[in-house]
Amino acid sequence: MELYRQVAIEVKRLIEQGALRAGERVPSVRKLSRQQKVSVSTVLQAYLLLENGGLIEARPQSGYYVRTRARALPPEPVMSSPSGTATSVEKGELIVDLFKAETTPGTVRLGCAYTGPSLFPVAGLNRAMVRVMKQLGDDANSYELPPGNLNLRRQIARRSLELGRSLDPNGIVITVGGMEALNLCLRAVARAGDTVAIESPTYFGILQVLESMGMKALEIPTHPREGISLDALAVAVRKNKIRAVISMTNGHNPLGSYMPDEKKKQLVALLARVDVPLIEDDVYGDLYFGERRPRTAWSYDRKGLVLLCSSFSKSLSPGYRVGWTVPGPRFQARVENLKFMSTIATATLPQAAVAEFLSDGGYERHLRRIRRTLATQVELLTDGIQKHFPAGTRVTRPQGGFVVWVEMPRALDAFELRKRALKEKISIAPGPIFSAKEKYRNFIRLNCGLPWTSEVERAVITIGQLARDMAKK
Numbered sequence: 001m002e003l004y005r006q007v008a009i010e011v012k013r014l015i016e017q018g019a020l021r022a023g024e025r026v027p028s029v030r031k032l033s034r035q036q037k038v039s040v041s042t043v044l045q046a047y048l049l050l051e052n053g054g055l056i057e058a059r060p061q062s063g064y065y066v067r068t069r070a071r072a073l074p075p076e077p078v079m080s081s082p083s084g085t086a087t088s089v090e091k092g093e094l095i096v097d098l099f100k101a102e103t104t105p106g107t108v109r110l111g112c113a114y115t116g117p118s119l120f121p122v123a124g125l126n127r128a129m130v131r132v133m134k135q136l137g138d139d140a141n142s143y144e145l146p147p148g149n150l151n152l153r154r155q156i157a158r159r160s161l162e163l164g165r166s167l168d169p170n171g172i173v174i175t176v177g178g179m180e181a182l183n184l185c186l187r188a189v190a191r192a193g194d195t196v197a198i199e200s201p202t203y204f205g206i207l208q209v210l211e212s213m214g215m216k217a218l219e220i221p222t223h224p225r226e227g228i229s230l231d232a233l234a235v236a237v238r239k240n241k242i243r244a245v246i247s248m249t250n251g252h253n254p255l256g257s258y259m260p261d262e263k264k265k266q267l268v269a270l271l272a273r274v275d276v277p278l279i280e281d282d283v284y285g286d287l288y289f290g291e292r293r294p295r296t297a298w299s300y301d302r303k304g305l306v307l308l309c310s311s312f313s314k315s316l317s318p319g320y321r322v323g324w325t326v327p328g329p330r331f332q333a334r335v336e337n338l339k340f341m342s343t344i345a346t347a348t349l350p351q352a353a354v355a356e357f358l359s360d361g362g363y364e365r366h367l368r369r370i371r372r373t374l375a376t377q378v379e380l381l382t383d384g385i386q387k388h389f390p391a392g393t394r395v396t397r398p399q400g401g402f403v404v405w406v407e408m409p410r411a412l413d414a415f416e417l418r419k420r421a422l423k424e425k426i427s428i429a430p431g432p433i434f435s436a437k438e439k440y441r442n443f444i445r446l447n448c449g450l451p452w453t454s455e456v457e458r459a460v461i462t463i464g465q466l467a468r469d470m471a472k473k
Ligand SMILES: Cc1ncc(COP(=O)(O)O)c(C=O)c1O
Pocket: 113, 176, 177, 178, 179, 180, 203, 205, 248, 252, 253, 281, 283, 310, 311, 312, 313, 314, 318, 321, 322, 323
């Protein structure tokens, strides 16, 4: 094959695999000629070939860019409209069952928000773990009492300008994943019988936290791209005695929305007026697809009313179970006390290993890589839904993270679809587990965290086929 064709194939592969995305500049002619050790005219010929194929375009005095494919995207779901009354939460074993089905060997895991291990820096984390085991010696076996590993808190604080405001390491409490952070913060601000306002749909873990504490959920209308409706929330706080609000401002699960920064500011101002705490779940905050990290609502807080929760589960490793919270001066002592009362401490070694990994400097590079990969996987899975699901299906357009929320025709029952999909060894998450009132019967959430293999593609085709069969009946 001619040399220029080989070069063109390499560049085409970068585009197809998502390393180079629509609108991004491809390497300059000179740079590529140096990298590939070929002449400038060979690269020019390769770029001409790609240009003629519609993959890249030349922009005067600027270079070559990946063409923005005019993708015909499926329509989005509209703003949700839950009923305006608070309810107790009773999910029972439904969600644990979902996790168990996921881990049955041979199941294609489209039900849980999980990325394959290929996206985690496993080797780097292993090396960090070995180093800290040596450094800590006997201390590796002692309790790391709340607020947790100081080195890790320093590393988190070092990255805090990205969150929109600098953070004092002493204001951070390390937790067992984001889930413990949510648990502790909620217990710090509310008690059994209280009403908590949540987004609708919401992450089922939030419903489980409310259920375990005997609190009531008040579901608030939520926009698929811009998050919770402030108008509806303003009415809700006027009409109800709301103890706290929980919001996934950045990387909503299952919607994939990132609330605009200006709206976060308004949200904080609204809750400050009525003195209601906001528990901000920022677990997907680092996995945005845009140019820069969106700020947190916490960064606008001047009254100590925002309790920020996050974790390394989605970006580094869920198995390490390392999360953190910034409860603010009003609630920190209470959160630390509750932490001690519930688990005494977070495991010593994983905290130290994550700190070591962060201090090594490869984290930002790792994040850049997985953001690109996840954006591509979301795109491919959305294309799959577009091609294979019944007419009338709607899909969210996540701005980060790795789940999509799929609305199918009304008559379709997500539990029945899940049953049929499980027979084909595919797991999916049925919509009603994302609502206290079991809404969203015709919705499912699909995980885009797995590498796009032929097995995953076949699974999407199969779900689409099952859904089409059900829709026909
Ligand atoms: C929005 C959201 N918050 C919190 C969690 C829990 O995070 P962790 O695994 O760190 O406990 C998850 C996990 O899926 C999540 O999606």
